[in-house]
Amino acid sequence: MIDVYLLSGFLGSGKTSLLLHTIEQLKQQGKKPAVLMNEFGALPFDSNAVEGEGDIPLKELLEGCICCTGSEKTEAQLQGLLEENEDIDVILIETTGAAHPVEALDAVYSPLFADRLNVKGIITIADAKRWLEREGLTPQIRALFMEQIRHAHLLVANKVDLLTEEEVATVTMGLSNFNETAPIIQTVGAKIDFSFIEKVLNTPKRRTDASIISGKGLPLSSKLLTFTESVDKEEFENWVQSLPSTVYRMKGYVPVKGASKPFLFQYAYGMVNWLAEYVKMEPRLVIIGEGIDDINFGSSEGGHPNRQPLFG
Template identity: 60%
Template sequence: MKDVYLFSGFLGSGKTSMLTDVLRQLKEKGIKPAVIMNELGKLPFDSQAVGEDVPLKEMLEGCICCSGAEKTEAQIQTLLAGEEFDVLIIETTGAAHPVEALDAVYSPLFAEQLNIKGIVTVADSKLWLERTTLTPQVRTLFLEQIRHAHLLLANKMDLLTESEQGKVVFEMQGLNPDAFILQTTNGRVPLHLLENLQATTINKEVNQTQIGKHLHLNSRLIEFNTSFTQEAFEEWVKSLPSSVYRMKGYVPIEGVRNPFMFQYAYGLVQWLPEYIKMPAKLVMIGENIQDIHVIGEE
C-alpha cells in the first residue's frame, strides 16, 4: 500500500514551504515521493518547488473537490499504473474543504491500494488572530480546515508575541482537541510527525476500518455480496446519521447487470448506470462512522 498525505491550508498559509521541506526529508531517507498539486490559476507557480525527479501531476484551474474528483482519481490511477513511488502527497488549493479533498482521493477502484495517513493543515497564526475580518464564508472554510486536521501546523509564529502565540495554540486546541499542534516558522515539520499519523486507514477486510488516534474524520470501505432495490438502498441512506458526509462507489441493483455508480453528499443522492462491471464497493467518509449498521449486514 502507498502512504498518502493530504496537505491542506488556507491561501498563503505556507503549504508549499512545507511541501518543499517534506520532499527534502523524504529524499534524504531514500523514500520516493510523488505529488499531485492543485492550482487555482493557469500557471503552475507552486510546482516549481517540486524537483524534476519527483513524479508530479498538476490540476490547473481546478479544485480537489466535487467537480474535480474525477480528474483527481484519473491522476492517481495514472501514477499508480505508471510511476514508481513510495509516498503520495496531495496539496489541495486553499479553497478546498478537507472532506471534499479526502473524498476525491477515495475511489473504490484503488481504495485498497492507498493508506491515507491523514490531513496535515497549515494555519496562518496571524490570520487566526484576525479571522473576524474575513467574510463569513471564508472564515467558515478556514475553521473547517483546522477542525478536520489530524496534524495542525500553527505557522508564522515568528510574527507573533509570546502571549499571542499562547492564545493561538489555546484557541486552536479548543476547535480541534484531537490534533497535535506544532508551532512552526516557514512550515517546517519533522518527518516523524507525519509518519506517526494513522488517521483514516482502510483495511482490506470487508466492512472493517482501522481507526487511529483521531476519531473525528475517518473512512470506511464497504463491500457488497448481495444486490438491493434502489428504494431499499435509499431508505438505508436516509437512516444514516448526519455525521456521514460523503459516500461513493458501485452498488449492485436487483435485475441490473452491472452495479450502478452511486454518490451521496450532504443529503443528496445520485445514481448513474455503468456499462462495464465495476467492483461492488462503497467508500463512506464522515465522523465516527465505524459502528454504523450497513445495509445487507446481519
C-alpha cells in the same frame, strides 16, 4: 498500500514550504514520494518549485478546485500516478486554499483504487497571524478557514516568528479549543520533522469524552465496503437515509437486484444519485465521515438487526 498525506490550508499559509521540506526528508529516508498539486489558476507556480526537486512524479490539477468540479480530474491524475510509477511509497497532495477538507478527501477516494491508498490524515497549515485576524475575513472565507482547522488531524501553527510570545499562546489555545483532537505544532517556515508527522498520524488519539473515533483515532476518516450480493434499491436508499449526520459522503458501485452491472452511486448532503454503468465495475463503496467504523448495510444502523451485513 501507498501512504497519502493531504496538505490543507489557505493560500500563503506555508503548504508548499511544508511540501518541499517533506519531499527532501522522504528522499533522505530512501523513499519514493509522488506529488499531486492543485493550483487554482492556469499557471503552475507552486508546481515549478517541486519540479526543481528532481525526478519526483508530479501531477497537476489547474484551473479548478480538487474538491468540486475537479474531483473527476483528481481521480484521473491519481490513477495516472499509480499506473506510471509502480515504486511510489508516499503520495503528497497539496490542495488549494479554497478546498474544503471533507470534499478534498472525497475527491481522493475513488472506489477504483481506494484499496491501494492509505490516507494517513489531513495536515492543516494555519497562518498564526491570520488566526488572530480571522474576524476581519468575510463570513464565507472565515467559515472555510475554520472548517479546514476543524477537520485537521494535525495542526501546524505557522509563522509564529511574526507574533509575540503572548500572541503565540493565544493562537495555540484558540486552535486547541476549536479542534480538541489534533496535536498542534508551532513552526517557522513550516519546517517539521517528518518522523514527527508519522508518529502523530500513526498513534491513536482519543476525544475528550474518551470515545475512539474511526479506529485510527482520526476525527475524519473513510471506510471501504465491498458487496457480497445485490441489494434492493429502495431498501438501500432507506438505509442511507437512516445513517447519522456524521456520514458526509459516499460513492462507489452498488450491485442492484435485476441489473446486470453495478450502478454508480453517490451521496452528499442527504441527496442520493444513481447512474447506470455500461462496464462491470468492482462492487464496493467508500464512506467518508466521523465515527463510521460500525456502519454496515444490514446491521442495526440500517434498521435490520437480524440480518448479516452484506459488506465486509
